[in-house]
Amino acid sequence: MRNVQACLVVSVVLTGAVCLATPLGAAHLAGGSIDLPVHKTPRIRGGVPVGPEEIPYAVGLMVQQPIGNRWCGGTLVSRNYVLTAASCFANPGATTVLMGASNMTNVEDIVAASEVILHQAYVPSQNLNDLALVRLSRPANLSNYIRLARLPNWRQADSLFLNQLASISGWGALGQNAPEILPLNNLHRVDGAVISNTACNLQFLGGIAESHVCVASSVGSPCQGDQGGPLTVQDADGGQTVIGVFSFLTWLGCDVDWPAVYTRLTPYLAWIEANSDVTILNDFEFFPTPPPVQTNTTTSPVTGQTTTTPGTTTVQPTTAVTTTVTPTTADTTTVQPTTADTTTVQPTTADTTTVQPTTADTTTVVTTTESPFPPEMTTVVPSFIPPHRIGRPVGRNLY
Structure with a gap:
């Protein structure tokens, strides 16, 4: 078990939480369990705790700041990349990624980031293109508690997901200026419904762009420390698809029942492909139990x-x-x-085969090796897929 410095969450602007702590040392980057002393906890407001296998693609980010550290959420989209919000890196420093951490006292894997890629058109003052990719210094160790998220496919490039039940998860604050002194512990989830950008704009009096997606809930919302966390919906095939990254709230804070605003992922599918090793699928992909392999x-x-x-x-x-x-x-x-x-x-097999001799005298040995991960846990693609391939629906891509 490893120890992590105590982290005091200081309520600041709505874009995140600041922690007064020293960064994790090199010894903490090998993964494993950690012990956390009692301190002020950022957890999602009004949410319910989730089990270790419920949202295995949700990760925590600790970003070193000039003073202390900042906590954000993220989504593991490949073994080498995490998708999060660009606003988590206003004053970027060393970044540490915690995976398999539905309970922060038993973290499955801890990896340092080797690179942070901010969207080139990110506009902080307008919360536009609030998206970033974090490259890991080594591949994530996948398990039942650490799995890859599913992103929208090209068939869904124009989908608005209107009125669908959506979930946001994170370790964000229990409320605006929450005074509770608790251990940083369970990952929490809160549910809401995707609303139209028109309805969202009416409440925010403008400022909601096509690249945003809004979720309304009367039972809770993301709060400080949830920045960059995944927004998911259940798709037609029963799978969970990440459709957004938490960006911002109203200036009134997270204690009011106003919509939360996320960066919509469908306009950025080409950008994600071009800047990571992720491949966006053309359609839904099912993962039934495979039949026995018949290979000649x-x-x-x-x-x-x-x-x-x-x-x-x-x-x-x-x-x-x-x-x-x-x-x-x-x-x-x-x-x-x-x-x-x-x-x-x-x-x-059940049949008998008799082979007649010939004059062949060459030797070929073919050996196959099975992947250590099931198909849904493995991403095998060439690096940097070109964003435009013949026959692919383009949608409303933003570069």
Whole structure:
């Protein structure tokens, strides 16, 4: 267990929370559990605590400031990148990312940031293009408690998500100028409904742009320390999709039932692709239990070699070499040489195969290796995908 300096949340402007603490040392960056002493806690106002596997893509950011540190939220969008708000980096310093921290006394992984990429058109005075990507100094260690978020796909590029139930999560303050002295502990969530930008503009008397999305709730709202946290909706396929990043509230604070304003992600899909290793999908992607893999692998003659491959294996004939394939499990085939003139293949399936000899004498060994992560936990893409590909719907992209 590692210790982290006490953090005193000082209520400041609505854009975040400042912590009077020293930054995590290098010894804290290897991941694992941490102990936190009693101190003032930023937690979302009116929210309910969530379990460790409920929002595994939510991460905490500790950004070093000239005085103390600032707490923000973020979303793990690949093993190497976190999506958050540009407003978290008004006075940027060393940034530490805490993952698998639904309970801050038992953090699964702690990684230092190696780079922060602010949107090039970020306008702080108007809360426009309030988006940033944080590059991790090493890949995140995925687990049941640390998983990748799903972003909108290109099919949803023009979706407004109007009237959909939405959730915001974070470790933000319990209320404006909250006096409670508690340990920084559970991740909290509050639910609301996506409202139209027209209705939101009426309450804010202007200032709501097309790149914003507003959520109204009578039971709570994000508060100081929730900046950059994910806004999610449940999609048609039952999956949770992150559609926004928390940006700002009314100047009245988080104790009033006014809409919270988020940066809408659909206009920035191309920007996210161009500045990270994330690939935006063309459509919904389902993750049912996969059927047994049926792979046909051709193995040329080889003496004393072993070929491992899933599914059905066909052995190419040889000259004056007898090859017997002994039954194994469904995923492993062992090739053993003998000296007979006839080749008999003992099947790993229900069928028997006899292979006639030829004159081939070359050797090819094919080995397959399964990924340590299930498909939904792995992002395999070339770096920096071009933002415009033929046949892709462009939507309203902002660069």
